[in-house]
Amino acid sequence: MPNGQNALGLGTHHLPWPDFDSLARSEGDPGPVRGLRAAERSRRLLLLRSLIDQTTKSADLFTPLPSPETAWELLARVERVAPAEIELILAHPYTGSWAGYTTRLCRQDVTGVCPFWVHIGHVHALAAAAAIRAGLPFETEVPVWQGKVSLPTLGMATLRTDAPFSVARVSCRNGEAKVENQGSLVRLPKDRTTDAPGWWGVREAVMWSGERRLAVRLDDLDPYRGLYEPLPPRRLTSVETEAWRTALGDAWHLLATLLPGLADTLPEGLDSLVPDPAVPFRLPSASTGEAFGSAIIAYGDHAPTLAAALVHEFQHIRLGGLLHLARLYVDDPRERFYAPWREDPRPIGGVLHGIYAFFGVTMFWRALAAAEPDDQLAAFEFALWRAQTWRTLKVMRADPSLTTAGRRFLDGVAERLEPWQDEPVAPGPATWAVAAARDHYAAWRIRHLRPDPATADTLAAAWRAGRSRPGAGPLPELRDPTPVPDGPWHDARTDLLRLRLGPGGETALANRGPAVPGVTEGDLAWAAGRAEDAVTGYRRLLSREPDDPCALVGLGLALAARSAGPASRALLHRPELVRAVHRLLRDDTGTAPPVESVAGWIGRFTN
Amino acid sequence: MTQQPRSGGEAGIDSELLDLGGVSLARLRTLDGSELRKALRHAVERVTYIPVTASEGQGAKRVD
Numbered sequence: 001m002p003n004g005q006n007a008l009g010l011g012t013h014h015l016p017w018p019d020f021d022s023l024a025r026s027e028g029d030p031g032p033v034r035g036l037r038a039a040e041r042s043r044r045l046l047l048l049r050s051l052i053d054q055t056t057k058s059a060d061l062f063t064p065l066p067s068p069e070t071a072w073e074l075l076a077r078v079e080r081v082a083p084a085e086i087e088l089i090l091a092h093p094y095t096g097s098w099a100g101y102t103t104r105l106c107r108q109d110v111t112g113v114c115p116f117w118v119h120i121g122h123v124h125a126l127a128a129a130a131a132i133r134a135g136l137p138f139e140t141e142v143p144v145w146q147g148k149v150s151l152p153t154l155g156m157a158t159l160r161t162d163a164p165f166s167v168a169r170v171s172c173r174n175g176e177a178k179v180e181n182q183g184s185l186v187r188l189p190k191d192r193t194t195d196a197p198g199w200w201g202v203r204e205a206v207m208w209s210g211e212r213r214l215a216v217r218l219d220d221l222d223p224y225r226g227l228y229e230p231l232p233p234r235r236l237t238s239v240e241t242e243a244w245r246t247a248l249g250d251a252w253h254l255l256a257t258l259l260p261g262l263a264d265t266l267p268e269g270l271d272s273l274v275p276d277p278a279v280p281f282r283l284p285s286a287s288t289g290e291a292f293g294s295a296i297i298a299y300g301d302h303a304p305t306l307a308a309a310l311v312h313e314f315q316h317i318r319l320g321g322l323l324h325l326a327r328l329y330v331d332d333p334r335e336r337f338y339a340p341w342r343e344d345p346r347p348i349g350g351v352l353h354g355i356y357a358f359f360g361v362t363m364f365w366r367a368l369a370a371a372e373p374d375d376q377l378a379a380f381e382f383a384l385w386r387a388q389t390w391r392t393l394k395v396m397r398a399d400p401s402l403t404t405a406g407r408r409f410l411d412g413v414a415e416r417l418e419p420w421q422d423e424p425v426a427p428g429p430a431t432w433a434v435a436a437a438r439d440h441y442a443a444w445r446i447r448h449l450r451p452d453p454a455t456a457d458t459l460a461a462a463w464r465a466g467r468s469r470p471g472a473g474p475l476p477e478l479r480d481p482t483p484v485p486d487g488p489w490h491d492a493r494t495d496l497l498r499l500r501l502g503p504g505g506e507t508a509l510a511n512r513g514p515a516v517p518g519v520t521e522g523d524l525a526w527a528a529g530r531a532e533d534a535v536t537g538y539r540r541l542l543s544r545e546p547d548d549p550c551a552l553v554g555l556g557l558a559l560a561a562r563s564a565g566p567a568s569r570a571l572l573h574r575p576e577l578v579r580a581v582h583r584l585l586r587d588d589t590g591t592a593p594p595v596e597s598v599a600g601w602i603g604r605f606t607n
Numbered sequence: 608m609t610q611q612p613r614s615g616g617e618a619g620i621d622s623e624l625l626d627l628g629g630v631s632l633a634r635l636r637t638l639d640g641s642e643l644r645k646a647l648r649h650a651v652e653r654v655t656y657i658p659v660t661a662s663e664g665q666g667a668k669r670v671d
Contacts, residue, residue, distance in 0.1 A: 006642045013626050016619035042627040046650035049635055076632040100654045107651065227659050286661030316660045323658070325622040331656055353660045405620060
């Protein structure tokens with residue numbers, strides 16, 4: 001779909017509004033995602049051409065390897081006989097990461113994790129991998145990093161060498177490929193996904209649910225699979241690989257059953273997973289706009305949570321692709337927004353990504369909650385994320401940094417998200433979702449909003465004078481957060497709620513809750529519904545650590561669970577002000593009234 | 608990047624990204640001229656603005 005042609009006889013990528021709107025609403029057929037992939041292909045080719053142009057005439061940039069021009073020639077040879085293999089190499093997510101990373105090195109004239117010749121020399125590894133795939137006879141040289149030779153999409157050879165960076169020869173004759181240096185030789189097996197002496201193959205996971213198929217490479221080898229910089233391999237054991245296949249199979253089945261339309265589209269935008277180790281009580285995941293088709297995901301065996309993570313990352317991948325074509329906001333790095341999925345303030349680009357990702361997450365939990373009405377965790381996640389995403393979207397829609405296209409994009413999200421706000425959710429999970437949202441926002445405020453010093457001084461003076469009210473007008477609402485947090489935060493209470501509402505229920509909460517990082521006795525009591533014990537636990541903590549954000553907000557939640565009053569209102573809505581005033585009162589005498597008393601006083605004139 | 612309907616075409620977003628679908632590597636290597644240089648410059652400049660997104664626990668600095 002080239003736009004009107006230029007002097008080269010070529011057009012530019014064009015995205016029709018129906019496709020744009022379909023992407024925004026996260027519905028429709030896979031066509032728009034294919035369009036994004038085609039654009040990404042063009043982007044990578046341009047970066048590749050630019051890198052070759054910039055480096056091929058300066059031997060000091062690529063020596064001791066051959067000129068990058070020879071890699072281009074080999075790629076072109078492969079294209080003539082086996083174009084599908086070139087397409088596969090170009091579509092490989094980490095070809096994009098490599099091109100972006102190396103381009104930045106070039107622009108900034110810096111070396112990177114390895115000497116520059118190793119990074120630019122990766123183009124020889126891409127060409128060699130394409131030629132091996134095509135069965136083309138060839139010989140070339142590639143970089144070796146810590147004895148490892150990466151052949152993207154195929155695997156990694158290990159050679160004997162003491163040098164941190166060196167050169168190896170890769171060749172293919174009569175369909176037999178080998179990698180060698182002066183001290184060792186590795187022959188690639190016929191089935192290159194298997195391991196052989198000196199060879200790790202890139203493994204695959206192929207999942208079926210009825211007619212729906214998802215095939216991904218489990219890439220624990222490619223040096224450009226990370227977020228920022230090249231990484232050494234982190235090889236999964238065979239047992240871990242099988243565990244991943246099982247977990248992905250279960251997650252895929254759930255996804256295909258609950259969201260068949262999305263499952264028809266997702267394989268177009270996800271073909272490689274970087275497996276990360278499990279993280280207790282969490283399932284972190286990541287992606288980058290340079291690696292279209294890839295997600296980094298920690299291991300998890302809870303199928304719904306893994307399925308939600310797949311949807312989450314697919315949304316990031318789609319939006320990352322779209323942003324190569326459409327400017328949705330004016331570039332603005334200021335971290336000025338509250339994002340309910342993050343501890344810290346975020347810039348507009350990050351928040352937009354988060355809205356789209358959690359829109360997808362909400363969609364998934366909504367479908368599961370509808371299919372499994374007794375699933376309390378699904379109901380909780382649906383209630384939590386529909387509200388958190390909607391709240392953030394409403395703020396963002398009014399921001400002047402959005403472009404017209406950006407506003408249209410959020411309108412598309414809103415079109416689906418808004419009606420979900422009124423759908424019924426079981427009262428228990430719904431109540432916990434409200435509490436979790438309050439918890440997160442209050443914790444963010446106390447750590448990232450700095451109260452006006454004059455207001456805090458006025459309040460402290462009024463307290464000292466024994467006045468029932470400070471006499472000032474309404475308290476000013478704070479607008480600009482600071483990225484430097486004032487105090488630590490663990491979000492342990494939400495982890496506890498997930499234990500309580502998840503498959504193990506209250507038994508899991510009792511047995512595993514004490515192992516949640518950062519958890520306190522007050523948190524355990526609160527999540528178990530023992531509000532009075534929680535109040536006691538947080539009071540005890542605050543007598544020792546009166547500035548502790550987790551305890552201050554926890555006390556607000558526990559008091560609110562017991563009965564709403566001014567202290568809980570202040571601790572949940574103006575915790576930063578309560579703490580600031582309490583600090584001033586402590587500074588006066590070294591002793592101070594309980595922070596709860598100060599909160600109760602401030603709460604009387606806090607909305 | 609414009610958002611106007613093209614003359615005779617479907618309305619939508621006209622990106623600045625050169626469409627290289629159907630251009631062979633051999634031909635791409637020989638393409639030249641101001642249009643190509645503009646396309647290369649655009650692609651290279653945008654690598655500064657690629658967002659990384661990660662949930663917490665990834666050690667990422669720009670995360671969501």
